[in-house]
Amino acid sequence: xxxxxxxxxxxxxxxxxxxxxxxxxxxxxxxxxxxxxxxxxxxxxxxxxxxxxxxxxxxxxxxxxxxxxxxxxxxxxxxxxxxxxxxxxxxxxxxxxxxxxxxxxxxxxxxxxxxxxxxx
Numbered sequence: 001x002x003x004x005x006x007x008x009x010x011x012x013x014x015x016x017x018x019x020x021x022x023x024x025x026x027x028x029x030x031x032x033x034x035x036x037x038x039x040x041x042x043x044x045x046x047x048x049x050x051x052x053x054x055x056x057x058x059x060x061x062x063x064x065x066x067x068x069x070x071x072x073x074x075x076x077x078x079x080x081x082x083x084x085x086x087x088x089x090x091x092x093x094x095x096x097x098x099x100x101x102x103x104x105x106x107x108x109x110x111x112x113x114x115x116x117x118x119x120x
Contacts, residue, residue: 002100003093008112011093023047024096024108026055032109037067040109042076048107049080057083057099061092061110089113 003024005012010019013029023032025047034044040060048058058077060069066088077084087095089110099106 002097003108003110006089006093006110006112008114010112011110021109021111024110025051026105026107034109034111037062037069037111040069040073042073045073045077045109048082048109049077051107053105055082055105055107057085057104057106059092059096059099059106059108060084060086061089061108061113062086063089063111064113064115 003011003013004015010017011022012018013022013024016029018029018031021032021034023030030047032044032047034040040062045058048055066086069084069086074084085092085095090113092108092110096106096108
């Protein structure tokens, strides 16, 4: 799985086009029901906690800018054994790809940037 491109409409991941925010899992790509970084909560991250084998790192792309999550959300995920790395979406895609290539157990939650384009 590789995040190959993004636009305001969504993402191209390993040849599949996903419209809107998406969850990139080790073996699947799903639409993710968040409208913006403000919708990211412990509940909206539940999908990432249910994976077997469990992931060790969750990379979150919050759009054009790095947005701060509520500290309790990060703390709760850490308590579940999952490190959370929050970045702007372009950098989150690059980090996800790098960690995947290293063979790490990683997933990503990506929100399309509003003003940035690459091939998608």
